[in-house]
Amino acid sequence: MVRCGVLAHEHQSDAEQERIVNDELRSGHFRSVEEVIATALAALREKERSSMAEAGNGHQESAVREMLSFVAENHTFLQGISVKQLIREGHRL
Numbered sequence: 001m002v003r004c005g006v007l008a009h010e011h012q013s014d015a016e017q018e019r020i021v022n023d024e025l026r027s028g029h030f031r032s033v034e035e036v037i038a039t040a041l042a043a044l045r046e047k048e049r050s051s052m053a054e055a056g057n058g059h060q061e062s063a064v065r066e067m068l069s070f071v072a073e074n075h076t077f078l079q080g081i082s083v084k085q086l087i088r089e090g091h092r093l
Contacts, residue, residue: 063087
């Protein structure tokens with residue numbers, strides 16, 4: 001039984017997962033089941049971090065496009081201030 005906070009659930013590996021783990025052990029890439037699982041979890045965490053970073057960057061790009069569109073549509077003059085400086089000021093606030 002694996003405990004996750006106050007929730008508990010049973011973990012049952014299916015045949016495909018078991019086959020993958022056994023293949024990795026036989027290949028010599030890993031010395032134990034625990035090492036296979038630890039590596040898989042680390043890869044999953046890294047993938048999630050990368051996805052979050054990409055999503056965050058997309059929001060920033062969208063905000064910049066929206067601001068540039070506003071400036072163009074409303075004939076707003078920046079009076080010597082660059083868009084980059086405005087973005088930095090926005091992050092500071």
